[in-house]
Amino acid sequence: MTETDSNAYDVVVLGAGPVGENVADRTRAAGLTTAVVENELVGGECSYWACMPSKALLRPVIARADARRVPGLRHLVQGPLDAPAVLAHRDDHTAHWQDDGQAGWLDGIGADLYRGHGRLAGPRTVTVTGSDGTVRTLTARYAVAVCTGSRARLPGLPGLADVRPWTSREATSAEAVPGRLIVVGGGVVATEMATAWQALGSRVTMLVRGKGLLARMEPFAGELVAEALTEAGAEIRTGTSVRSVRRENGAVVAVTDGGDRIEADEILFATGRAPRTDDIGLDTVGLEPGDWLPVDDSLRVTGTDWLYAVGDVNQRALLTHQGKYQARIAGAAIAARASGATALEAGPWGAHTATADHAAVPQVVFTDPEAAAVGLSLAEAEQAGHRVRAVDVEFSSVAGAGLYADGYRGRARMVVDLEDEVLRGVTFVGPGVGELIHSATVAVAGQVPVGRLWHAVPSYPTVSEVWLRLLEAYRDS
Structure with a gap:
């Protein structure tokens, strides 16, 4: 290795995914010199192996499902999807895994991009090892922000590496449709990828360790998604774990804890995430490599006055939009501290406080039907000690839903705090409900207050009239 130069900046950002990009955007907007370090593609996991490719795969699937529910149109969309065209659509939305555009965006805001592996080398110091072995040293006057994200976590099954399993990366970037696919897991990645590949022609078998799908949402969400997946042809086995896996003559053979043998062309493990912190020099600043990084509400790492951890690495909310929100909070806090501010807006909902991480995290699962939620589920609210009541309505009571699709199936729930008469959480399940969730987030x-929501009149006849049905059910019960 040859050290070539050393450069000083106000802020150094490790990771150029959406979170790192947003930290850099905010610190540059505040006039702080900023360096961004990336060892893969600028744009990160979301742009190339997660949000964008998965939704590009799913959009034709959901559009066809919606069309099949519309009289006068359903007979035109009864054939199979054009899988090569769907995969090409996916490739277009990942820019064919080229990051020129996003690297150009960083240059446009005045941030300096360093390509290579970034590691902490003591307080406020980062080394960048390039592909040619050269090492550059960057120093930060005010802050280093770790925005390195997370990776798929694989179980410790013997010989798993020899099987060449899919993770979320392979599932979103595969070049061909496998004839048979085993999906291990029941969360968001598992359900979305089962939905996509089943519709594209795979015969999908889901192996779910728990009692059902989407365990972190209201129970009815997973139930409705499971019902639709089963109707589409997927097989779902709950209460099932994989005991062993191997390849025989090119095929994957998975053996369950019950002794069943299942063969497939590929196997996807969607069994959780781990932080990308194992090789970024945490030990040089007294932290444990491979750990999640605990932070305060300004996203500053506990026990430090210069190190920030933003996005997945802090384990607060592993969602791109929430990481970008954190990045805006962190960027504002870094800028305020750099300007000499002695006190930040640290109260709830302040400019330097990531309050939404605790109270208002929204999420959409792009299955058919979609599942969308924000805030606390009923169980979570009760566990937190709130005195609440759940109010449920079926979308069959909403005129706009019947116009949206024949036989529209879905359910909505709001969790009302009976002390303050405000909403602690809202969940929607049904076609197109992802577009409803921002109103719930607001x-x-x-x-x-629930009393004020009475005066937010939903337009007729739209699916959003579900709000009126929820409020009527609360009033009348």
Whole structure:
């Protein structure tokens, strides 16, 4: 290795995914010199192996499903999807795994991009090892922000590496449709990829260790998604774990804890995430490599006054939009501290406080039907000690839903705090409900009283009239 130069900046950002890009955007907007270090593609996991490719795969699937529910149109969309065209659509939305555009965006905001592996080398110091072995040293006057994200976590099954299993990366970037696919897991990645590949022509078998799908949402969400996947042809086995896996004559053979043998062309493990912190020099600043990084509400790492951990690495909310929100908070906090501010807006909902991480995290699962939620589920609210009541309505009571699709199936729930008469959480399940969730997010984050929501009149006849049905059910029960 040859050290070539050393450069000083106000801020150094490790990781150029959406989170790192947003930290850099905010610190540059505040006039702070900023370096960004990336060892893969600028744009990160979301752009190339997660949000964008998965939704590009799923959009034709959901559009066809919606069309099949519309009279006068359903007979035109009864054939199979054009899988090569769907995969090409996916490739277009990942820019064919080229990052020129996003690297150009960083240059446009005035941030300096360093390509290579970044590691902490003591307080406020980062070394960058390039592909040619050269090492550059970057020093930060005010802050280093770790925005390195997370990776798929694989179970410790003997010989698993020899099987060449899919993780979320392979599932979103595969070049061909496998004839048979085993999906291990029941969370968001598992359900979305089962939905996509089943519709593209795979015969999908889901092996779910728990009692059902989407365990972190209201129970009815997973139930409705499981029902639709089963109707589409997928097989779902709950209460099932994989005991062993191997390849025989090119095929994957998985053996369950019950002794069943299942063969497939590929196997996807969607069994959780681990932080990308194992090789970034945490030991040089007294932290444990491979650990999640605990932070305060300004995203500063506990026990430090210069190190920030933003996005997945802090384990607060492993969602791209939430990481970008954290990045805006962290960027503002870094800028305020750099300007000499002695006190930040540290109260709830302040400019330097990531309050939404605790109270108003929204998420959409792009299955058919979609599942969308924000805030606390009923169980979570009760566990937190709130005195709450759940109010449920079926979308069959909403005129706009019947116009959206024949036989529209879905359910909505709002969790009402009976002390303050505000919403602690909202969940929607049904076709197209992802577009409803921001209204719920505003209600939860804004702590809008139920009495005031009466005066937010939903347009008729739209699916959003479900809000009126929920409020009527609360009033009348």
